[in-house]
Structure formats: structure tokens, C-alpha cells
Amino acid sequence: MDCKNAQILIAGYLDRELDPVQTVETEDHLHACAVCSQSYKDHQVLSEGLRTGSVYFKAPAGLQKRIQRAVRQAAKAESAPRWLSWSWVRMAAPLAAAALVLFTLVPFLRGPSTEEILTREVVSGHVRSLMANHLADVPSSDQHTVKPWFNGKLDFSPPVQDLATQGFPLVGGRLDYLDNRPVAALIYQRAKHLINVFIWPSSESSDSGIKSETRQGYHVFHWTRSGMTYWAVSDLEESQLQEFVQLLQNQSPTTL
Numbered sequence: 001m002d003c004k005n006a007q008i009l010i011a012g013y014l015d016r017e018l019d020p021v022q023t024v025e026t027e028d029h030l031h032a033c034a035v036c037s038q039s040y041k042d043h044q045v046l047s048e049g050l051r052t053g054s055v056y057f058k059a060p061a062g063l064q065k066r067i068q069r070a071v072r073q074a075a076k077a078e079s080a081p082r083w084l085s086w087s088w089v090r091m092a093a094p095l096a097a098a099a100l101v102l103f104t105l106v107p108f109l110r111g112p113s114t115e116e117i118l119t120r121e122v123v124s125g126h127v128r129s130l131m132a133n134h135l136a137d138v139p140s141s142d143q144h145t146v147k148p149w150f151n152g153k154l155d156f157s158p159p160v161q162d163l164a165t166q167g168f169p170l171v172g173g174r175l176d177y178l179d180n181r182p183v184a185a186l187i188y189q190r191a192k193h194l195i196n197v198f199i200w201p202s203s204e205s206s207d208s209g210i211k212s213e214t215r216q217g218y219h220v221f222h223w224t225r226s227g228m229t230y231w232a233v234s235d236l237e238e239s240q241l242q243e244f245v246q247l248l249q250n251q252s253p254t255t256l
């Protein structure tokens with residue numbers, strides 16, 4: 001018998017459960033092997049202890065009640081959040097749905113209109129032209145120089161008028177980009193104030209009245225006339241810019 005088998009049989013040997021052959025073989029091994037012999041002695045001590053009750057300890061008074069109380073509290077603590085979370089879900093689900101609808105609709109209901117976006121773009125275009133030292137691609141006060149300059153650069157021919165005799169001399173022309181397309185920019189001047197007029201073909205066939213607004217201290221006027229969209233922007237005093245816009249509008253676009 002080897003140690004592995006002996007270790008398995010030790011408990012049975014101790015309890016006198018082995019058959020006579022196994023009993024003899026186990027006894028022989030225990031006599032010959034110090035390790036298994038020590039293991040047998042340990043089993044004997046444990047077995048004796050269990051029988052005499054020396055390894056038992058009496059539970060302290062009140063332990064049972066403490067355990068029961070702890071179990072009840074744990075059960076309560078566990079069920080409370082579950083109830084809470086369920087009611088939360090029941091309340092939150094419609095709220096979440098409503099929020100989703102709002103977040104989806106708000107951009108459509110209250111988002112910036114095309115006109116607002118364009119106003120911002122126009123003001124930005126104006127400021128950029130003043131900042132970037134790129135006011136005019138074709139610096140000229142001659143409308144007969146400025147207008148042909150756009151040929152081949154745009155898919156339309158912007159009406160160009162000089163309003164020098166009315167106090168708003170033409171300064172030049174420039175290509176710009178607005179409303180997702182290249183546009184013509186005409187620059188006019190009144191005293192030290194510059195006016196950008198952005199022109200591009202309108203999607204509206206009919207003429208519109210002049211609309212105006214003020215943004216970031218700049219006055220913006222826009223209108224549609226003869227198939228063209230006009231946006232005029234400047235820091236010029238509003239009434240003067242309005243005067244300019246009316247002059248521009250009253251000129252026949254075909255005048256050249």
C-alpha cells in the first residue's frame with residue numbers, strides 16, 4: 001500500500017469500517033510510514049475531540065437574536081431599493097420619452113432659421129473682410145472694372161453700381177462664400193465706414209421687401225430683387241445704411 005491509499009483509508013480504519021484485508025494492509029503501512037502514522041494520530045485526536053465535545057463552544061447568549069435581526073434588516077434593505085427603483089422606472093420612463101421627444105423637436109421648433117444662420121454668416125463675412133486685410137480682390141472704384149472681374153469666377157453676373165455721386169463710392173469687389181456657395185461681395189464706403197454687399201442668385205422668383213436687423217453692433221439689411229439676393233452689412237449708422245440700401249435698390253440692376 002502506498003501513502004495515497006493509506007491516507008484515503010485512515011478515516012475508515014479509525015472507525016473500524018474496513019474489511020479485514022484492508023485493515024491489515026493499512027496497519028502494516030502505518031507501522032512502516034511515519035508520515036501516515038502522524039496523520040492517523042491527528043485523526044485520532046480530532047475524533048476524540050468530536051466525541052467528547054471538547055471542540056464545541058456554546059454560542060453566546062443573544063447571538064441567535066442578533067443574527068435573526070441582521071437577516072431581517074438585510075432583507076428589508078434589499079427589498080426597499082428594489083421597490084424604489086421600480087417606481088423610479090415607472091415614473092422616469094414617460095419622462096425620458098418626453099425628454100427624447102423634446103430634444104428631437106426643439107432644434108426644429110427653436111433652432112436658428114436659415115435667415116438667422118445667414119445673418120451670422122454675413123456679419124462674419126463682413127468682419128473677416130476687415131480683419132484679414134482681404135477686403136477686395138479687385139480694388140477699384142470703377143464699376144466697369146469690377147463687374148467684368150467676376151466673369152468666369154461666378155456662375156452669375158452680379159449687378160455693380162457706383163454710388164459715389166450719392167456719397168457711397170465703390171471700393172472694389174471680392175469673391176466670398178455664403179449660404180454654401182460662392183457669392184459676389186461689393187465693397188462701398190461712407191467716410192471711414194465700409195459696407196459689404198453680398199449678392200447671389202435668389203431661390204425666390206419674386207422680389208421681397210427690405211428686412212433689417214442688428215447683430216453684434218452691425219446693421220444687416222437684406223432683400224431680393226430681380227432674381228438676386230442682396231445682403232448689406234456695415235457698422236455705419238443705421239439710417240445712413242438704410243439710405244444706401246434704398247439707393248442700391250432704386251438703381252436698375254441692368255444699369256451699367
Ligand SMILES: [Zn+2]
Pocket residue numbers: 002003006029033034035036037
Ligand atoms: Zn505513508
